[in-house]
Amino acid sequence: MSTAAPRPIAFFDMKAQQALIRSEIDAGIARILDHGRFIQGPEVDAVEAALAAFSGAQHAVGVSSGTDALQIAMMAEGIGPGDAVFLPAFTYTATAEVPLVLGATPVFVDVDPASFNIDLRDLEHRLALVQREGRLRPRAVVGVDLYGLPADWPAIEALCARHGMFALDDAAQAFGGALGTRRLGTHADATALSFYPTKTLGCYGDGGAILTNDASRAELYRSLRTHGEGKTRYEVQRTGMNGRLDSIQAAILLAKLPLLEGELKSRARVAGWYEAALAGRVRTPQVPDGSTSAWGIYTVTLPDAAARARVQESMKAAGIPSAIYYPKPLHHQPAYAGAHAAGIAGGPPPLPVSERLCDQVLSLPMHPYLTEAEVGRVAAALLAGL
Numbered sequence: 001m002s003t004a005a006p007r008p009i010a011f012f013d014m015k016a017q018q019a020l021i022r023s024e025i026d027a028g029i030a031r032i033l034d035h036g037r038f039i040q041g042p043e044v045d046a047v048e049a050a051l052a053a054f055s056g057a058q059h060a061v062g063v064s065s066g067t068d069a070l071q072i073a074m075m076a077e078g079i080g081p082g083d084a085v086f087l088p089a090f091t092y093t094a095t096a097e098v099p100l101v102l103g104a105t106p107v108f109v110d111v112d113p114a115s116f117n118i119d120l121r122d123l124e125h126r127l128a129l130v131q132r133e134g135r136l137r138p139r140a141v142v143g144v145d146l147y148g149l150p151a152d153w154p155a156i157e158a159l160c161a162r163h164g165m166f167a168l169d170d171a172a173q174a175f176g177g178a179l180g181t182r183r184l185g186t187h188a189d190a191t192a193l194s195f196y197p198t199k200t201l202g203c204y205g206d207g208g209a210i211l212t213n214d215a216s217r218a219e220l221y222r223s224l225r226t227h228g229e230g231k232t233r234y235e236v237q238r239t240g241m242n243g244r245l246d247s248i249q250a251a252i253l254l255a256k257l258p259l260l261e262g263e264l265k266s267r268a269r270v271a272g273w274y275e276a277a278l279a280g281r282v283r284t285p286q287v288p289d290g291s292t293s294a295w296g297i298y299t300v301t302l303p304d305a306a307a308r309a310r311v312q313e314s315m316k317a318a319g320i321p322s323a324i325y326y327p328k329p330l331h332h333q334p335a336y337a338g339a340h341a342a343g344i345a346g347g348p349p350p351l352p353v354s355e356r357l358c359d360q361v362l363s364l365p366m367h368p369y370l371t372e373a374e375v376g377r378v379a380a381a382l383l384a385g386l
C-alpha cells in the first residue's frame with residue numbers, strides 16, 4: 001500500500017506539457033541558434049500559417065503580446081482622440097488600457113451574469129447615450145471571450161455593422177473556442193490572441209497574434225508591427241511600433257500546437273468533472289448550445305464576498321490554489337475611473353453585474369493534465385468551506 005502524499009495540484013500546469021515536447025522545443029531553439037534569424041525568422045512565417053489553419057482565419061499576424069495585438073488592431077483603424085471604444089467593465093486591464101494609450105475613450109459596458117461576457121442590451125443603451133450626446137464618435141466594440149467562452153459574436157457583429165463600428169475580438173483567454181463549427185478568429189473584423197504562458201496556447205515569454213479574413217487589414221498589421229515599414233526596409237509609411245513575435249517564441253508555439261486539439265478536449269473533460277462534483281452546490285459556468293468554450297479559466301460564482309473568503313480559506317488549508325479574476329471592475333480602477341466618469345456626460349449608468357461578480361467569482365485549478373481524482377480533491381475542499 002502506498003503512503004506517498006498526492007502530488008500538489010497546480011493552478012496552471014506548464015511542466016506536464018513541457019515534459020511531452022521538451023525534445024521538440026530544444027531542437028527548435030537549437031535550429032534558431034544555428035540560423036541566427038532571431039527576429040522575423042522562418043518560424044514566424046510557419047506559425048502564422050499554422051495559426052491560420054487552426055482557426056480558419058485567412059490571415060494570422062504574429063505580434064509581441066496580446067496587448068500589442070489589441071493596440072495594432074486599433075491603430076490600423078486610426079482609433080484615437082474623440083473616439084468611443086465600448087468594452088466590458090469585467091475583464092483584464094489590457095482591454096481598457098489600449099484605447100486610453102491611443103487617446104480614445106473607453107466606455108465600460110456591463111456583463112451578462114451567466115456568460116460573464118458583454119451584455120448586448122447594456123451595450124445598445126450606452127451606444128445610444130453616446131450618440132445622443134454627440135461628443136464622442138462610436139468607433140469600436142471590443143468583445144472579450146472571458147474565461148474561454150465566446151461572446152455573442154453574431155449580435156456584436158450585427159450591431160457594429162449597423163453603426164459602422166469596428167468589431168474586435170479579445171480572445172486572449174479563448175483560443176480554440178468556437179461558435180457553431182467556426183473557431184474564434186473569424187467572427188469579428190479582427191481577433192486578438194495572447195500567448196502569455198498560461199493561455200490555452202502559450203509560449204515561454206510574451207507573444208500574441210491577430211487573426212483576420214481581411215487582406216488589407218493583415219497587411220497594415222504587418223507594417224504597424226515593424227515601425228510602420230513600407231514595401232522596402234527603412235521606408236516609413238506610418239507611425240507604428242516594435243510589435244513583432246520573435247523566432248524563439250514562434251518555435252515554442254510550433255512545438256505546442258500539435259497538442260492543442262487534444263488539450264482542448266482534456267480541458268472540456270475537466271470542466272465536466274467539476275460540473276458533476278459541484279452543480280447544485282455553487283453556480284458553475286454554463287456553455288450555451290452552439291458554443292464551445294476553450295476553458296481557459298474555470299470560474300464558479302459564490303453568493304457573496306464572505307462566502308468566497310471562507311471557501312478560499314478552506315481550499316488554502318487543503319493546499320489547493322484558487323484565484324480571483326477579477327477583484328475590481330475596471331471602472332473602479334484608479335487609472336480608469338476618471339475616463340469612465342468623463343465618457344458619458346451626466347454620469348454613466350451603473351454597472352451592477354460587473355461590481356457584484358467581482359465579489360463572487362472564484363477560479364479553480366484548470367489545465368489539461370488534471371486527473372478526475374484531483375478535481376475531486378479541489379471540489380471537496382471547496383464544498384467543505386461552503
Ligand SMILES: Cc1ncc(COP(=O)(O)O)c(C=O)c1O
Binds near residue numbers: 091
Ligand atoms: C482578456 C485579456 N486581454 C488581453 C490580455 C493581454 O495579453 P498579454 O498579457 O499577452 O499582453 C490578457 C492577458 O492576460 C487577457 O486576459
